[in-house]
Amino acid sequence: MLKTLRMQKFRLIFPLKLHDNIVTRLHEAGVVQLKEISDPRVTKEITGQEIAEISALLSEFRGMGEFLKKPKDGPAVVKELPFGKNIKIARTALKKIEPKVKKLKEEKEELRQSRQKLLDQIETLKRFQEIKFPLEYLSTNEWVNVTVGCIGEDKTDELFSSAKEALGQKVFAVTIGTEKKRTIVLVCRTTDYQKLAAVLYRYEVEILDLPKAVGSPAAAIAGLKKKLLEIEKKQKILETKIEKLAKEKSLEVFQIAEILEIQKERLENTSLFGHTDATIIADGWIPEKKARYLEKVVYEETKGRQIFELQNPTKEEVESIPVELNNPKMVKDFEFVTGMYGLAKYDEIDPTPFLSFTFPLFFAIAIADVGYGLALGIFMASGVWLSKIFSKRLRRMMMVCAVFTVITGIFMGGFFGLGGGIWVNPVQRPIPLLKLVIFIGIIHLLVASGFAGAVKDIFRRDWKSLVFSRVPAVLIILGFSGLVFSIMGIGLYEFGINFEFPQLELFQVFNPMASAGIMITVLRALFYGGLVLGIVGTIVTAKDMKGRIGGPLNFVYSNVIGYIGDVSSYTRLMALAIAGSVISFSINLILGMLYSGIVPQEITLVSAIYVIPFLIVLAFAFLAAHSFNIFINSIGAFVHTMRLHFAEFFGKFYESGGEKFTTFKVKRRFTKVKEGD
Numbered sequence: 246m247l248k249t250l251r252m253q254k255f256r257l258i259f260p261l262k263l264h265d266n267i268v269t270r271l272h273e274a275g276v277v278q279l280k281e282i283s284d285p286r287v288t289k290e291i292t293g294q295e296i297a298e299i300s301a302l303l304s305e306f307r308g309m310g311e312f313l314k315k316p317k318d319g320p321a322v323v324k325e326l327p328f329g330k331n332i333k334i335a336r337t338a339l340k341k342i343e344p345k346v347k348k349l350k351e352e353k354e355e356l357r358q359s360r361q362k363l364l365d366q367i368e369t370l371k372r373f374q375e376i377k378f379p380l381e382y383l384s385t386n387e388w389v390n391v392t393v394g395c396i397g398e399d400k401t402d403e404l405f406s407s408a409k410e411a412l413g414q415k416v417f418a419v420t421i422g423t424e425k426k427r428t429i430v431l432v433c434r435t436t437d438y439q440k441l442a443a444v445l446y447r448y449e450v451e452i453l454d455l456p457k458a459v460g461s462p463a464a465a466i467a468g469l470k471k472k473l474l475e476i477e478k479k480q481k482i483l484e485t486k487i488e489k490l491a492k493e494k495s496l497e498v499f500q501i502a503e504i505l506e507i508q509k510e511r512l513e514n515t516s517l518f519g520h521t522d523a524t525i526i527a528d529g530w531i532p533e534k535k536a537r538y539l540e541k542v543v544y545e546e547t548k549g550r551q552i553f554e555l556q557n558p559t560k561e562e563v564e565s566i567p568v569e570l571n572n573p574k575m576v577k578d579f580e581f582v583t584g585m586y587g588l589a590k591y592d593e594i595d596p597t598p599f600l601s602f603t604f605p606l607f608f609a610i611a612i613a614d615v616g617y618g619l620a621l622g623i624f625m626a627s628g629v630w631l632s633k634i635f636s637k638r639l640r641r642m643m644m645v646c647a648v649f650t651v652i653t654g655i656f657m658g659g660f661f662g663l664g665g666g667i668w669v670n671p672v673q674r675p676i677p678l679l680k681l682v683i684f685i686g687i688i689h690l691l692v693a694s695g696f697a698g699a700v701k702d703i704f705r706r707d708w709k710s711l712v713f714s715r716v717p718a719v720l721i722i723l724g725f726s727g728l729v730f731s732i733m734g735i736g737l738y739e740f741g742i743n744f745e746f747p748q749l750e751l752f753q754v755f756n757p758m759a760s761a762g763i764m765i766t767v768l769r770a771l772f773y774g775g776l777v778l779g780i781v782g783t784i785v786t787a788k789d790m791k792g793r794i795g796g797p798l799n800f801v802y803s804n805v806i807g808y809i810g811d812v813s814s815y816t817r818l819m820a821l822a823i824a825g826s827v828i829s830f831s832i833n834l835i836l837g838m839l840y841s842g843i844v845p846q847e848i849t850l851v852s853a854i855y856v857i858p859f860l861i862v863l864a865f866a867f868l869a870a871h872s873f874n875i876f877i878n879s880i881g882a883f884v885h886t887m888r889l890h891f892a893e894f895f896g897k898f899y900e901s902g903g904e905k906f907t908t909f910k911v912k913r914r915f916t917k918v919k920e921g922d
Contacts, residue, residue, distance in 0.1 A: 246576070247594050247700060250569040250906070251533040254562070257543060258526050258552040267525070268511050269325055270546050273918065275910025276539055278567050279517050279529040287519030287526055292512045295328065299509045302335050306502035309346045313491040313498060320917045321500060331508055335501050342494050349487055356480050363473045366456040370469070372428040373455075373462040375421055380465055383430065383455060390438040392431045394450040401427050404448045411440045428453070499915045507911055514909055530567050530906065558591070566591040568903035576601040578642040586891055587901025594701040596890075596899050601645075603689060603894075604886055609649035610682065611821035611882035613658035613671065614829065617875050618650030657822070661871055662829025669739070671822045672830065677739035678819045686815030686893075687726050690808070693897035694718035701898050713782020717775040718897075721804050724772025726812075728754050731765060779804060811893045817885050825878040832870040836863060 255277070259267050271277060282289065326334070372395075373380070383391045396404060405418045408431060417432040429450070433441050445452070456465065519526035531539055540553050558566050568591050570580055579601045589595045612618065625635070625643045635643070657666040657678060669677045695715060702711040727746070734748030746764075753759045757769055783796030843859055845852050895901075 246572055246598050248571065248704065249589055249591055249595055249903070250571040252530050252558060252566050252569075252591065252906070253533050253536050254528070254556045254558055255531050255536065255539070256526065256528050256552075256554045256556075258524050259543070259547050260550055261520070261523050261525055263547055263550075264515075264525050265327055266546055267527075267543065268515060270542055271527075272507070272511055272514075272909055272911045274539065274542050275908050276535045277529045277531045277909055278907050279514050279527060279909050281517045282519035282526055282528055284519055284526070287521055290515060290518065290520055292516045296509060296512050299332065299505055299512065302332070302339065303502060303505040303509060305339055305343065306335070306498055306505060309342060309498050310495075310502055312346055312350060313487070313495040316491070316496040316499060316915070318496050320913065320915050321496065323500065323504065323916045323918065325918055328508055328512070331504055335505060338497060338501055342498060345490055345494075349483065349490065352483055353480075353487070356476055356483065360473065360476045360480070363469050363476065367466055367469050367473075369453055369456065370462045370466050372453070373421060374466075376462055379460050380455060380462060385435070388435055390433055390435045390441070392433075392438075392441065392445065393453045393455055394429055394431075394445065395426050395453060396429055396448060396450050398425050398427050400448055401429065404429070404444065404450070407448070408441060408444050411444050412437050416441065496915065503913065503915050507913075510909075510911075529909075532569065532906075563590065563592045565904070567906035569906035570595055570597060572597050572601075575645075578638045578645070579604060581636070581638050581642060582887060582890070585887070586895060586899070588903040588905055590900055590903040592705050593900055594697055594704065594898065596697065596895060599692060599697065599894075600890060604642075604890065605646040605649040606653075606685075607818055607886040607889060608646040608882045609653035610657075610678075610685075610818045611885060612650050612825055612878050613653050613666070613822045614661065614825065615651050615654035615658060616661035616663075616871070617658075617825075617829075617878065618647045618652075618654055620872075620875055621650065621879060622647030658826065659829075661867075662826065662833045670826075671819065672826045675819060675823060678822060679816065680735065680737075680739060682815045682818045683812060685818075686812045687722065689815070689889075689894060690811055690897065691719060691722055693894045694722065698898035709782070709786055713779065713786060717779030717782065717800075718804060720771045720775030720778070722808060724768045724770070724775060725805065725808065727768035728765070728772060731768070775804075776801065814889060814893055817889070821878070821881055821885060824881075825874065828874050828878075829871065832867070832874065836867055836870075839863065 257267075271279075370380075383393060385391050401420055408416050408418060412433055415433060415437060417430075419430050421428040421430065431441060431445075456469070460468075517527070519528075536555055540555075543551050543553055568588050570577075570583070570589065572580065572595070576598050580597050582600055582604060583589070583595070583597045609618070612621075622644050625640045625647065654660070655666060656668040657671055659665050659670075665673065671678045695718065698715045698718070699711055702708070702715060730746040731749055731754050732751055734746055736745035737743075738745075747762055749761065749765065753761070754765065755769075757773060761769075779800045780797040783800045784793050787793040787796050840863060844856055848856055
């Protein structure tokens with residue numbers, strides 16, 4: 246589970262004449278990732294022309310598919326055919342279907358444009374509804390020019406004055422409407438229009454193109470609406486025709502598009518193969534547990550006429566090995582968070598198993614309310630409509646977080662801010678919670694620097710890192726934490742443990758020469774032993790004098806000062822829990838005061854008239870306020886939990902940067918394979 250899926254490199258050599266059959270079987274099996282042949286002794290097949298040809302056809306069928314929409318029918322059985330035959334079938338279908346689709350498309354677009362034009366004309370005419378005379382009077386002729394336009398109300402008077410001045414008062418101007426953007430009509434002699442045009446340009450007048458209509462604006466609008474109804478009737482008839490064609494041809498279009506997509510993917514991967522006069526050479530990666538299955542598939546297809554070699558990856562190939570995480574279902578959902586940081590490299594540890602427990606735990610502590618946990622869980626499980634917002638994996642992950650929140654809320658929260666937990670109320674007694682999050686932070690860092698880091702070094706057989714980095718980090722964390730707790734005299738009574746660290750002065754605790762009890766002596770030995778081992782390690786592993794001098798200083802700073810900052814960062818969980826509790830308590834307090842101030846102690850028939858509506862409003866306010874608090878708290882808890890893992894946890898052992906294992910696997914939705922004759 247901590248290791249990524251083990252991969253093997255394979256080489257497959259098979260007869261040239263079996264090329265199509267082998268590619269098809271590999272594609273249908275979906276267990277390999279092909280890689281480009283790098284052997285200079287072999288040639289490669291150039292498939293660019295075929296890919297371009299199939300891409301052009303695929304584009305045509307995708308366009309028809311978007312127009313006809315996806316069919317509701319299930320997949321149809323098809324035969325596996327060679328590339329040439331599939332292209333021929335696609336071209337024949339294109340000649341039959343494309344003209345019908347093109348014609349309907351053109352009709353639909355023509356009707357859409359006509360409808361939009363009528364709507365624009367109606368919208369323009371609405372500006373002139375105050376006019377009672379026929380619109381023909383506003384048309385330009387050889388003697389008189391009529392200009393209709395729009396301009397802001399604040400510029401209207403200034404425009405009219407400038408127009409009259411430019412044309413020597415020989416212009417008629419009027420405004421229509423009362424909106425801030427006024428409609429204006431200016432009438433002048435045709436010979437004077439050039440002077441008027443200059444004024445209109447200066448004031449940035451928006452010229453309106455009046456529709457050619459007969460009668461008053463109201464009559465013209467009525468006529469246009471009739472035409473609009475006629476177009477809408479034609480659109481309904483056209484939609485019926487489209488639905489009929491879709492029922493007849495949609496499945497065929499999507500089937501051919503899917504087949505072309507499959508053929509295109511096969512051609513693209515075929516270009517990775519190496520060719521000789523009589524054979525094909527294919528290289529790739531396969532999960533170790535599926536290697537024998539692949540060998541069996543190839544053997545059956547070639548009837549034993551193949552060479553199949555498997556090799557374990559070398560250390561030099563680690564960076565190029567594709568990665569597939571190997572987690573059970575409950576853990577797999579948390580790969581969503583790991584993926585946001587980056588995929589693990591092949592030779593390092595997968596942090597997802599740790600995340601599957603610590604992520605929901607931290608999230609739950611940050612919210613710590615039974616009611617909020619139940620509400621979040623119900624919301625995430627409430628329906629398919631959430632799939633448009635959250636992925637299925639994220640919803641399942643958040644449901645686990647909701648379960649943890651309910652459990653945590655029982656111990657240290659409440660129910661929608663009502664009451665406290667059976668262990669502690671974080672608002673009234675925050676110190677036990679502060680201790681808890683600090684202890685959790687220490688354990689989290691120990692797992693990261695110690696266990697996870699050590700497992701990673703063992704995977705890589707990096708014994709120097711294990712001895713000089715992991716062991717010192719664990720010793721320092723244990724020793725320094727215990728010494729700091731001794732300065733404060735921290736007890737564990739809140740956790741049901743009858744123990745208290747012996748309290749000493751700061752300098753007495755860290756002075757290795759000062760006398761102290763067995764516990765302090767052991768803690769000092771851990772702390773200073775870790776420092777010495779770590780400093781020696783940086784000197785031994787340094788490559789130059791600069792590293793031998795600066796390395797020890799950097800080690801002390803990062804493992805002492807940095808450790809203090811890392812542990813302090815976990816107190817944000819307590820801050821979030823208290824903030825959420827205070828807000829939920831405040832919501833209940835305000836609504837309770839409203840209830841006490843308005844609802845009488847004894848409800849009569851008269852008071853019930855206003856009490857019942859008030860209680861409904863109050864219940865709605867309760868749900869709305871707490872829903873908002875759940876939303877804000879959930880975002881805060883998610884972000885800060887993610888930050889604790891990315892900054893404090895991952896930084897101690899996780900590198901990421903792996904390349905995802907992408908299988909050469911066929912994707913079918915509208916077709917099922919039937920073996921060819």
